[in-house]
Amino acid sequence: MSxxxxxxxxxxxxxxxxxxxxxxxxxxxxxxxxxEGLSMYIWVNKITGGNPHDLYNINLLNHYIGMKPIKPExxxxxxxxxxxxxxxIVLGLITAITxxxxxxxxxxxxxxxxxxxxxxxxxxxxxxxxxxxxPRAPIKIPGVAYQPPLIGCKKLLNMEACSFPDKxxxxxxxxxxxxxxxxxxxxxxx
Amino acid sequence: MKKNLGLGLASAALFSLFxxxxxxxxPAEKVYVPHGKHDKxxxxxxxxxxxxIGVYGLPSGRLLKVIPVFSVFPMNGYGYSEETKAMLNTSxxxxxxxxxxxxxxxxxxxxxxxxxxxINENNTPRVARIDLRTFETEEILEIPFSAxxxxxxxxxxxxxxxTASTRFSIPIPQKDVPIAEYAKYFKGTITFVRADKPGKMDxxxxxxxxxxxxxxxxxxxxxxxxWCFFTSYNxxxxxxxxxxxxxxxxxxxxxxVNWKRAEQCIAEGKYKEVETKYAHNYRPPEGxxxxxxxxxxxxxxxxxxxxxxxxxxxxxxxSPHGVDVTPDGxxxxxxxxxxxxxxxxSFDKMIKAIENKQFAGEVEGIPILKYEAINxxxxxxxxxxxxxxxxxxxxxxxxxxxxxxDVVIYDYQKCEIVGRVPTYYSVGHLMIPGGDSAKPWGxxxxxxxKITKDIFLPTGPELPHAGxxxxxxxxxxxxxxxxxxxxxxxxxxHYAQAIPAELVAPKTLxxxxxxxxxxxxxxxxxxxxxxxxxxxxxxxxxxxxxxxxTPDNIEGVKVGDTVYFHVTNIExxxxxxxxxxxxxxxxxxxxxxxxxxxxxxxxxxxPGVYPFYCTDFCxxxxxxxQGYVRVSPADAKVPIKYGTGDEMKxxx
Numbered sequence: 001m002s003x004x005x006x007x008x009x010x011x012x013x014x015x016x017x018x019x020x021x022x023x024x025x026x027x028x029x030x031x032x033x034x035x036e037g038l039s040m041y042i043w044v045n046k047i048t049g050g051n052p053h054d055l056y057n058i059n060l061l062n063h064y065i066g067m068k069p070i071k072p073e074x075x076x077x078x079x080x081x082x083x084x085x086x087x088x089i090v091l092g093l094i095t096a097i098t099x100x101x102x103x104x105x106x107x108x109x110x111x112x113x114x115x116x117x118x119x120x121x122x123x124x125x126x127x128x129x130x131x132x133x134x135p136r137a138p139i140k141i142p143g144v145a146y147q148p149p150l151i152g153c154k155k156l157l158n159m160e161a162c163s164f165p166d167k168x169x170x171x172x173x174x175x176x177x178x179x180x181x182x183x184x185x186x187x188x189x190x
Numbered sequence: 191m192k193k194n195l196g197l198g199l200a201s202a203a204l205f206s207l208f209x210x211x212x213x214x215x216x217p218a219e220k221v222y223v224p225h226g227k228h229d230k231x232x233x234x235x236x237x238x239x240x241x242x243i244g245v246y247g248l249p250s251g252r253l254l255k256v257i258p259v260f261s262v263f264p265m266n267g268y269g270y271s272e273e274t275k276a277m278l279n280t281s282x283x284x285x286x287x288x289x290x291x292x293x294x295x296x297x298x299x300x301x302x303x304x305x306x307x308x309i310n311e312n313n314t315p316r317v318a319r320i321d322l323r324t325f326e327t328e329e330i331l332e333i334p335f336s337a338x339x340x341x342x343x344x345x346x347x348x349x350x351x352x353t354a355s356t357r358f359s360i361p362i363p364q365k366d367v368p369i370a371e372y373a374k375y376f377k378g379t380i381t382f383v384r385a386d387k388p389g390k391m392d393x394x395x396x397x398x399x400x401x402x403x404x405x406x407x408x409x410x411x412x413x414x415x416x417w418c419f420f421t422s423y424n425x426x427x428x429x430x431x432x433x434x435x436x437x438x439x440x441x442x443x444x445x446x447v448n449w450k451r452a453e454q455c456i457a458e459g460k461y462k463e464v465e466t467k468y469a470h471n472y473r474p475p476e477g478x479x480x481x482x483x484x485x486x487x488x489x490x491x492x493x494x495x496x497x498x499x500x501x502x503x504x505x506x507x508x509s510p511h512g513v514d515v516t517p518d519g520x521x522x523x524x525x526x527x528x529x530x531x532x533x534x535x536s537f538d539k540m541i542k543a544i545e546n547k548q549f550a551g552e553v554e555g556i557p558i559l560k561y562e563a564i565n566x567x568x569x570x571x572x573x574x575x576x577x578x579x580x581x582x583x584x585x586x587x588x589x590x591x592x593x594x595x596d597v598v599i600y601d602y603q604k605c606e607i608v609g610r611v612p613t614y615y616s617v618g619h620l621m622i623p624g625g626d627s628a629k630p631w632g633x634x635x636x637x638x639x640k641i642t643k644d645i646f647l648p649t650g651p652e653l654p655h656a657g658x659x660x661x662x663x664x665x666x667x668x669x670x671x672x673x674x675x676x677x678x679x680x681x682x683x684h685y686a687q688a689i690p691a692e693l694v695a696p697k698t699l700x701x702x703x704x705x706x707x708x709x710x711x712x713x714x715x716x717x718x719x720x721x722x723x724x725x726x727x728x729x730x731x732x733x734x735x736x737x738x739x740t741p742d743n744i745e746g747v748k749v750g751d752t753v754y755f756h757v758t759n760i761e762x763x764x765x766x767x768x769x770x771x772x773x774x775x776x777x778x779x780x781x782x783x784x785x786x787x788x789x790x791x792x793x794x795x796x797p798g799v800y801p802f803y804c805t806d807f808c809x810x811x812x813x814x815x816q817g818y819v820r821v822s823p824a825d826a827k828v829p830i831k832y833g834t835g836d837e838m839k840x841x842x
Contacts, residue, residue, distance in 0.1 A: 139810075
């Protein structure tokens, strides 16, 4: 491996440390009576409110439509994700140190596969919260589900729900792009 | 032809657009606060005989809130809930009503700082402190050895003290004497209350003074910092038909009190400690938020003879009412309500007169300074019935005149009238934001009137009071103030204060943090809700959250029990209060803010099943937010049982 590729994969791994300090995703809800908005941030290991009590208030409002409360401590993904990112940081650094091309290709392909699985899992999670509703909920509108969008905005009853990647997701994208550039350099280098 | 007409119309429209923008804004535009915008100032108007404070936005004149202070307020349970009822304790017992007069904002370096608002109670002498993060009354201190606490609650430049006084002199200490022996037995007190220590308001000292009526006050600032000035009338010492008998002398006195000298005398032990009993009621802003009364038993009296230099009398025509100190602290203006001039005293001259002992006499050890030695000037032919003065920070004074129903505007240094504006009708106090401070925001003037008559739609014999909002943003030396708005007021506003909104609004609380709530009967989650019997008392630990109470079914209460509903609003969302009311309660409803616990007492009289409900339309299913208490006969064997939803818990 060239020193450029090794540097790139090292950089890709090191910036990935950043995802432990910033949120991955942000979901914001607006309604006529919530002009200030309610928001929640999804991190690698936790879910927090945009303001201290936002998650509490989102859960409170959700009980009217029978959505189960979001309890971060019960979400398996939040326990696994730190290890996944940790794994990529370590593997990437080993790749940079050893200069092993195969490890580099493995890193890139695995990262892309895990990324796709992660987004699919996030969709499944949103689908579950939006569809798996308590049949005894006070507000029931036939045929309406409350699944927030993966990316973008959607009107859910009186709520405008917007979901967008946050800083952590952008870091991951930059990281995988750096890895892909490194792999490309190695692949086409003669 | 058609084309020409079109051109003509277009140019006419353009012309009117230009001519419109060239004109000053109309009054309607100046007071209109469009949707999405807020008022520029908070104005705090005392409510007089309603015992409360009205909070208004300026320039819109919108009533934003009534802050209950000295009167019960069934709207939110103030004075009725177990947490707030101690606020109304006095040495005379629990009193549900008060007469609020003079609000005063806390100050730093003589400038309103937006921390607290103080206000006095005239009838049963008290002063209160309101926290401007919550707009709630947090502290009330009774003033002992006082009656008619009128010259109150005026503040010193760094909020060290607020003033209190006796408008009605009385036998001090109280005793049974013939009223006709007024001159022999009756005395006044001038009181300084420590004001800058939340939770620790106390009478710092009282000065024992001759038995006149001490009417209004204001404290010095800048060069006159360290002094406060109190008007007096009835130096004739009449005890009946005062309107004639107390209006005989040409001059009464402004009492100039050197409070720094008083501090020295206290430090040197030149005081007399006397026994008494007065209430200090404090409801902490955090923690249990449970008002408690501390009974105080001692005050320090300063006798003027024993502390020379603490007080001087400034002769002032005639039966003066207001006393106001210019923003630069150099002049003291008396509102001699029966005088034909407005006397303006000079602080510098006063100090020189004291140094040179230019005395005209002495009363009970208090030197009377020579009028000519202290007077800066007399504003000639000002108006009829001058009362109160505010300042705009441009060297102008604005004095309200009750009889001529106007405000006279003048340069206090040059003693020169620059204009006057009418009021509708018979103005009492007037207010400019920061107008009694070292830095007035001279943008608006609000005279508050005593007679309304035809100003508003009639509402039977009892009418709201009217205030006129004037625009004084242009210098009245050149531009006549513009009348913008008639403001309908609650009760009878005496004095008022106003402050730029940005000094208060960012610090206001949206919710109380449930985590910090350590009320003895708090219920922080539905799982902790319970019902506990203690002899004949039943304590319901209840939560309220959209849209149910926990518990909402309660059994096992018996006739003869006293039930305490301790309701915790476990919401942590902005502007989601819950209310609680139960049928037949002889108290009131309670309005519980997010994170707060309030308690209401209920004594059911007969067996039956009684509903309770949320009184604040909190949510889409607010009408469902209700519950029942079963009351059984006194000798019944029904166990305590409670719950919400499917599961009921039984206490054996």
